[in-house]
Amino acid sequence: SFEIELARSAMTLQVPAGKTILEVMREAGVTVLSSCEQGACGTCMTTVIEGEVDHQDVYLNESEKRANKAIMTCVSRAKSARLVLDI
Ligand code: FES
Helix, strand or coil: CEEEEECCCCEEEEECCCCCHHHHHHHCCCCCCCCCCCCCCCCCEEEEEECCEECCCCCCCHHHHHHCCEEECCCCEECCCEEEECC
């Protein structure tokens, strides 16, 4: 598991192994847009403020993935213990 801090929502949440970031945010009452929920469309894209993303999507290209500035919250996870997201 890893932790997500939602900077604008002023919340810190735990993401367990069996759940996506998107699911955890929704369960906490945060409104997040999504469509494909398979990492392909970019609808759930969220800006990363801090932490290292474990990209699992097919929407961002390799250089965008290396830039570590955005995450598809429906499929991607964290390599670091904590991610800070601009939401
Ligand atoms: Fe389509 Fe996440 S909802 S990439």
